[in-house]
Amino acid sequence: GGGGGGGGSIPQPPTKPKSVAKKSIDNTSTTAPFSPHHLIYDMKKVDKEFLSSKDRLQEAISKTIKALNLDLLSSACHLSEETSSYSCLMVMEQGHGAIQAFPENGVITIDLAMNNNNQSLLEEAADIVKEHFAIASGDEEVTTLWTIDFRGEPETKKNAPHGLVASAVYTEKKQLYSSQTKYHESVEVWQTRSADGRVTYEDTIKHNLQPDDPRWTTNELSPIDTDVFVDGLFILSSDTEEVADAELDVHPVMFAHPNPKRVGFTSTLGDEGMGLQQVLRHDIESVTVFQPDEELVNIVKKYIPIAYDCSKIDGLADDCLEDDLVTWIKQADSDWFGEHYGGENSEKTDAAAFDVLLADAFTPQRTEALTAIVDLIMKSLSANGVLGVNLGIPPTILHPRLSFGYFQEHDKLMQTLEALPDVEAIIVYNDDFSLNDEGSEIAPGAWLLACKSVNCRDEFYASPEVVDAKIATRIVRAKAGTGGGKLPQYFDGVVNHGLQTAPKAFETIYCRRDPVPFECNYRNLDFSRDIFNYSQEEEESAFSIQIDDSNPDAVQSSVVATVDIPEGSYIMASDVSKSVVIDSSVLEEVNGSGEPSCNAAEGSVVEIGPSSLIRSVQSSEEEANVGQWVPSHPDGKRPKYSPVYDNHGHSFDVFLVATKDIQKGEELVRYSST
Numbered sequence: 080g081g082g083g084g085g086g087g088s089i090p091q092p093p094t095k096p097k098s099v100a101k102k103s104i105d106n107t108s109t110t111a112p113f114s115p116h117h118l119i120y121d122m123k124k125v126d127k128e129f130l131s132s133k134d135r136l137q138e139a140i141s142k143t144i145k146a147l148n149l150d151l152l153s154s155a156c157h158l159s160e161e162t163s164s165y166s167c168l169m170v171m172e173q174g175h176g177a178i179q180a181f182p183e184n185g186v187i188t189i190d191l192a193m194n195n196n197n198q199s200l201l202e203e204a205a206d207i208v209k210e211h212f213a214i215a216s217g218d219e220e221v222t223t224l225w226t227i228d229f230r231g232e233p234e235t236k237k238n239a240p241h242g243l244v245a246s247a248v249y250t251e252k253k254q255l256y257s258s259q260t261k262y263h264e265s266v267e268v269w270q271t272r273s274a275d276g277r278v279t280y281e282d283t284i285k286h287n288l289q290p291d292d293p294r295w296t297t298n299e300l301s302p303i304d305t306d307v308f309v310d311g312l313f314i315l316s317s318d319t320e321e322v323a324d325a326e327l328d329v330h331p332v333m334f335a336h337p338n339p340k341r342v343g344f345t346s347t348l349g350d351e352g353m354g355l356q357q358v359l360r361h362d363i364e365s366v367t368v369f370q371p372d373e374e375l376v377n378i379v380k381k382y383i384p385i386a387y388d389c390s391k392i393d394g395l396a397d398d399c400l401e402d403d404l405v406t407w408i409k410q411a412d413s414d415w416f417g418e419h420y421g422g423e424n425s426e427k428t429d430a431a432a433f434d435v436l437l438a439d440a441f442t443p444q445r446t447e448a449l450t451a452i453v454d455l456i457m458k459s460l461s462a463n464g465v466l467g468v469n470l471g472i473p474p475t476i477l478h479p480r481l482s483f484g485y486f487q488e489h490d491k492l493m494q495t496l497e498a499l500p501d502v503e504a505i506i507v508y509n510d511d512f513s514l515n516d517e518g519s520e521i522a523p524g525a526w527l528l529a530c531k532s533v534n535c536r537d538e539f540y541a542s543p544e545v546v547d548a549k550i551a552t553r554i555v556r557a558k559a560g561t562g563g564g565k566l567p568q569y570f571d572g573v574v575n576h577g578l579q580t581a582p583k584a585f586e587t588i589y590c591r592r593d594p595v596p597f598e599c600n601y602r603n604l605d606f607s608r609d610i611f612n613y614s615q616e617e618e619e620s621a622f623s624i625q626i627d628d629s630n631p632d633a634v635q636s637s638v639v640a641t642v643d644i645p646e647g648s649y650i651m652a653s654d655v656s657k658s659v660v661i662d663s664s665v666l667e668e669v670n671g672s673g674e675p676s677c678n679a680a681e682g683s684v685v686e687i688g689p690s691s692l693i694r695s696v697q698s699s700e701e702e703a704n705v706g707q708w709v710p711s712h713p714d715g716k717r718p719k720y721s722p723v724y725d726n727h728g729h730s731f732d733v734f735l736v737a738t739k740d741i742q743k744g745e746e747l748v749r750y751s752s753t
Contacts, residue, residue: 254269314348314349331575343435344358346370431460460501469524637747655686704737709731
């Protein structure tokens with residue numbers, strides 16, 4: 080592979096004729112699944128005189144059917160006196176159609192159905208239907224909303240090459256490019272305007288909107304975006320929301336590493352450009368991009384110029400791929416990692432190449448391919464290396480365990496990572512500012528971090544203040560025209576804090592594993608147990624604190640039960656819940672002490688209430704009558720991947736229970752391993 084971007088010509092899409100050649104249809108074929116397709120069209124602001132004329136409607140029907148080279152068997156239009164609307168029906172050799180026209184409202188709805196697999200015919204029909212029915216009244220432009228609905232067998236829907244694009248509903252939708260590349264069966268570029276788009280802050284300023292402006296609640300001011308779809312999957316948009324998406328894709332992964340200098344991107348879909356811009360703003364030494372499809376990159380550059388544009392970032396080349404920090408490997412990632420890290424022993428592998436590597440696993444096919452080389456990818460990472468994987472749309476709490484259904488490839492990836500000795504920690508989180516598969520609305524996107532060091536947990540779960548400090552020191556390249564502004568627009572410590580709770584769906588689905596993981600039994604406190612708290616009001620307290628200061632140099636304290644406490648009861652729950660986790664090195668500096676945290680790799684639990692006065696013993700656990708609510712994991716340490724520990728680890732650290740019956744007047748004694 081070589082560095083630099085380079086040119087390369089874009090293959091020209093085939094020209095679509097206005098008339099489609101008639102194809103013979105064998106409805107008895109057993110090789111083509113039954114798959115009727117519907118073109119559904121809604122038009123507003125249509126000329127009322129046109130909609131009121133039965134003859135003109137039938138003429139438009141005849142011209143449309145003729146232009147599509149279909150065989151019209153019969154048609155009829157009926158005027159309803161009750162609704163003052165026309166209902167027209169068409170019967171064709173190849174399907175049927177229905178039209179409803181409302182002259183008073185200037186509205187017409189059209190449904191054209193084809194009883195075959197000729198989807199391209201319906202896509203062609205979209206332009207032809209608009210040509211013959213979108214008759215404007217004066218200078219006012221007709222607004223249109225159209226979609227293609229796929230019916231029939233699921234297998235046919237799955238294999239429809241452009242199904243996702245054509246079936247996405249937009250007010251305006253125009254195809255700018257359609258072709259294929261060496262690596263992808265379908266690359267499409269569409270110009271779209273969302274049907275439910277609303278006014279943004281920038282729109283408010285630009286158009287000086289006043290409180291009574293009716294455009295607040297319409298999509299009239301919504302921008303017309305350019306969207307790229309690869310193999311039917313939405314990849315990239317000219318929408319400014321892509322910047323927010325890119326920031327939330329890149330920065331949480333980068334800040335999960337203590338100080339990344341060498342970064343890698345492995346992508347097959349041409350979506351790495353916006354993320355590359357964000358990585359290049361960090362204080363890094365190199366970025367390696369694995370993208371074999373130069374043809375696809377050139378298509379993206381032409382239609383989404385902002386995708387690889389680094390001209391607005393100080394000190395970088397205009398084209399991100401041509402910057403000196405960037406090396407573009409025009410080779411499949413599986414081949415490259417196999418050549419460099421596929422040796423059977425360490426002598427046959429290269430030294431670590433990356434501190435952070437970002438990869439995508441949007442589809443089951445891509446996830447399967449990533450799983451096949453993820454062991455080699457982990458070998459390519461440095462000691463504190465982090466692999467960030469974009470999993471695409473996440474499962475919901477209603478899904479079965481991941482080993483079944485659509486997400487089974489994600490489960491295989493997860494199981495593979497958990498089994499690798501190079502992986503010490505796995506974290507999942509949801510980025511709530513991703514675009515969905517159609518690119519039409521904001522939807523959560525799932526991310527996975529696989530870390531070679533357990534310390535990445537401390538980096539990822541850092542406080543907002545710590546993350547803000549990292550941003551200030553590690554993002555060094557400012558955006559031009561911002562007066563030296565280096566801060567991300569959509570990411571900061573508070574946003575990162577919002578990512579730190581593992582999605583409830585992942586936690587729930589994790590606990591559907593067979594066998595059920597040990598810690599899943601402790602996701603909630605057992606409210607059938609009694610809770611005994613300390614109070615300074617003696618009559619309300621279940622404990623008394625006794626201080627022996629007879630020796631000023633060795634003051635001793637003890638906690639004594641003032642009531643009988645059954646085994647399993649919670650001890651001082653209100654007080655221990657206020658405990659904090661502090662970095663162990665900080666405690667050493669101030670000669671402090673605490674119990675080891677089961678969740679924070681370098682943390683210690685420091686109790687700041689009366690529970691800290693309970694006497695500890697280290698000689699034998701049998702001497703103690705108080706212990707942690709959650710016993711140590713049967714494996715001796717927490718699992719590499721556990722959204723339960725990630726979400727509930729603090730509870731596991733702090734809550735105490737009576738490990739045996741405690742009699743009134745008996746001293747509380749806890750076992751400490753340190």
